[in-house]
Amino acid sequence: MTTINLADRSVDLGEWAAATPNAAEVFAAAVRDWLEANLVGDFAELRGRGGPGSEHEFFAERLEWDRHLAAAGWTCLGWPVRHGGRGATIEQRIIFHQEYARANAPARVNHLGEELLGPTLIEYGTPDQQARFLPGIVEVTELWAQGYSEPGAGSDLAGVATTAVLDDASGEWVVNGQKIWTSLAHLSQWAFVIARTEKGSTRHRGLSFLLVPLDQPGVTIRPIQQITGTSEFNEVFFDDARTSADLIVGEPGDGWKVAMGLLQFERGVSTLGQQVGFRRELDDIVAIARANGSIDDPAVAERLRRAKVGLTVMEANARRTLAGDIVSEAGAASVTKLLWGNWHRDLGELAVAVVGAPSLIGPPATTEGRANDITDPENVELDEWQRLLLFTRADTIYGGSNEVQRNIIAERVLGLPREARA
Numbered sequence: 157m158t159t160i161n162l163a164d165r166s167v168d169l170g171e172w173a174a175a176t177p178n179a180a181e182v183f184a185a186a187v188r189d190w191l192e193a194n195l196v197g198d199f200a201e202l203r204g205r206g207g208p209g210s211e212h213e214f215f216a217e218r219l220e221w222d223r224h225l226a227a228a229g230w231t232c233l234g235w236p237v238r239h240g241g242r243g244a245t246i247e248q249r250i251i252f253h254q255e256y257a258r259a260n261a262p263a264r265v266n267h268l269g270e271e272l273l274g275p276t277l278i279e280y281g282t283p284d285q286q287a288r289f290l291p292g293i294v295e296v297t298e299l300w301a302q303g304y305s306e307p308g309a310g311s312d313l314a315g316v317a318t319t320a321v322l323d324d325a326s327g328e329w330v331v332n333g334q335k336i337w338t339s340l341a342h343l344s345q346w347a348f349v350i351a352r353t354e355k356g357s358t359r360h361r362g363l364s365f366l367l368v369p370l371d372q373p374g375v376t377i378r379p380i381q382q383i384t385g386t387s388e389f390n391e392v393f394f395d396d397a398r399t400s401a402d403l404i405v406g407e408p409g410d411g412w413k414v415a416m417g418l419l420q421f422e423r424g425v426s427t428l429g430q431q432v433g434f435r436r437e438l439d440d441i442v443a444i445a446r447a448n449g450s451i452d453d454p455a456v457a458e459r460l461r462r463a464k465v466g467l468t469v470m471e472a473n474a475r476r477t478l479a480g481d482i483v484s485e486a487g488a489a490s491v492t493k494l495l496w497g498n499w500h501r502d503l504g505e506l507a508v509a510v511v512g513a514p515s516l517i518g519p520p521a522t523t524e525g526r527a528n529d530i531t532d533p534e535n536v537e538l539d540e541w542q543r544l545l546l547f548t549r550a551d552t553i554y555g556g557s558n559e560v561q562r563n564i565i566a567e568r569v570l571g572l573p574r575e576a577r578a
């Protein structure tokens with residue numbers, strides 16, 4: 157038993173750890189005990205639900221679970237206590253993710269709020285913005301979407317064409333334009349949006365970082381169907397959408413700095429939890445290979461060995477980066493993104509190779525008892541490994557594509573000549 161009252165948000169976990177012998181073991185036991193005691197009843201059926209390619213699964217129930225976590229003090233662990241977080245160390249955050257994955261607890265619903273916008277508001281937001289928005293993230297009462305990409309601005313984000321004009325009469329920004337690939341916008345109340353606020357400006361100058369409510373007449377959200385058959389991301393259209401004048405983070409025209417600060421969070425520490433999930437996926441695939449005998453195929457065995465080595469390298473890199481607190485150094489986040497994106501995409505291919513012929517046809521029937529029909533996206537149900545294969549094609553694209561990460565490493569770390577730009 158632990159003597160620390162983890163439900164008490166006023167306890168600074170980092171300070172507690174510094175003053176406590178065997179803090180890591182005590183903390184791990186506390187998390188494990190809590191998950192065991194709470195993933196029961198209606199929550200028990202959420203084990204293993206959600207996650208990339210399956211975000212639609214049990215969304216309302218997972219939202220309820222996240223609020224349950226929040227009430228017990230388990231959200232926003234890494235944030236400072238004065239902002240509603242727990243002041244957890246990186247080691248404690250890793251432990252939490254490990255125990256969470258070990259318990260097969262469901263995928264969280266407000267990753268973008270907790271891991272991306274929250275830390276950005278803490279760094280760049282005004283006290284009023286922090287007071288207005290951080291509690292909603294901590295308590296999981298407001299969900300957030302990321303309005304960066306546009307049809308003409310993905311890798312080349314500085315090509316953003318969405319505009320926002322300050323209307324002095326109403327004291328509001330008036331937003332016009334289109335975003336695309338906006339994950340979970342259809343389930344979110346707010347989006348953080350990069351918009352051009354200086355008329356005639358080009359590239360990264362003249363952009364601003366705005367907080368925009370999604371539930372208003374000027375916003376239209378259209379889901380996009382993915383290769384998995386599900387629709388986790390959307391097109392978002394702004395037609396004279398409005399947001400209050402004070403909901404700009406940073407100075408007008410200085411949005412690029414804020415937007416890039418947020419991307420460091422996206423490509424760095426926020427990926428901590430993933431690797432624990434990766435290890436579980438790999439362990440499951442090895443178990444299938446043993447059960448169906450495919451592990452006796454030397455080619456499959458070699459690929460499994462390589463996957464294991466890759467995972468170990470990735471974990472070592474993450475620990476080295478985080479221990480040295482060099483997450484924010486140029487290139488560190490890009491190396492991390494490259495490593496996990498490619499490893500995980502390869503794992504999707506390995507999974508179906510291990511499963512073998514059955515992976516071509518999928519489960520015999522959907523949960524409603526209908527036959528699978530792969531020509532009809534509405535009527536097809538993928539198994540876990542088919543979903544992994546299809547969804548992981550996106551891993552080397554979102555959060556910055558392979559090519560973009562390599563450019564960053566080449567130019568900012570290795571000092572190679574910049575690529576020619578139009």
Ligand SMILES: Cc1cc2nc3c(=O)[nH]c(=O)nc-3n(C[C@H](O)[C@H](O)[C@H](O)COP(=O)(O)OP(=O)(O)OC[C@H]3O[C@@H](n4cnc5c(N)ncnc54)[C@H](O)[C@@H]3O)c2cc1C
Pocket residue numbers: 301302303304305306307309310311312336337338339340389550553554555556557558559560563575
């Ligand atoms: C699952 C998923 C979820 C997403 N969620 C969000 C979200 O919530 N919010 C959001 O704003 N965006 C989101 N995105 C969008 C994502 O950030 C973009 O897809 C990504 O930045 C790439 O942009 P693009 O799709 O426009 O491709 P492009 O930029 O058009 O790139 C096309 C190809 O050209 C390559 N390329 C581009 N520039 C260069 C260069 N200079 N040198 C070499 N090669 C280059 C790219 O690597 C890529 O292979 C999501 C994407 C996916 C797949």
